[in-house]
Amino acid sequence: MADTPNIDLDAVDDVIHGRLRLGVMAYLSAVNPASFPELIDKTGATNGNLSTHLTKLETAGYVRQEKGYKGKRPQTLVHLTPTGRKAWIGYLEAMKALLGHTISDG
Amino acid sequence: MADTPNIDLDAVDDVIHGRLRLGVMAYLSAVNPASFPELIDKTGATNGNLSTHLTKLETAGYVRQEKGYKGKRPQTLVHLTPTGRKAWIGYLEAMKALLGHTISDG
């Protein structure tokens, strides 16, 4: 049967899809909040790069950066927002739909 | 439970990960081969854009473009290569590992 798969790329949120941001979101979905150095460690990003991408996620409303102190040193805690979690779930669904087609492959 | 997830972004193949290329690969994983216009239709890409990305996938050895004729009109058939299918499977695994962390979320 030729029921061809529906490819809905618009459902794939580009803000999340970017490789590094995807890593950040995936990590935050399990560990929330996470510190800046922790994210560098886990994702392998440089600090400059991470900073840029966090700003992008923050602009989209997906994370919140809480600038505080750990002792006397500054420490940014990155929180996944409710909006961010919702977007993450949506992304998971979109990807599941997209990636699922191979499953029944012989 | 603080066993933090391992975020292996290097395992996420950038050639596949690009949004449009992801759509092409997903479609080809189910419908192989597919024609150029069919891919335009399914992914919503412009022809210029699709052309560029197919070249990229071809350079990576993931697809093969078979230029033939349907009647007298030219028709390019895009085939997923064995290498491409292998890469696709690898991509699926990488994403599964990355996206899986949320599953047990309450």
Next chain:
DNA sequence: CAATCTAGTTTGCATTTCAAACTAGACAGA
């Protein structure tokens, strides 16, 4: 008080992405 370390931001270059403009042949009508 000089050097170094942690934490993070700004900046500029390099790559990537995208669609508009173009090429080329097939068909349709006068």
Next chain:
DNA sequence: TCTGTCTAGTTTGAAATGCAAACTAGATTG
């Protein structure tokens, strides 16, 4: 036949994105 239009694709240049080097700022250490 030759003019226009349609399908099928490629080239190209402008815009967005991604990345890490260079920089800022305060804390700690010798």
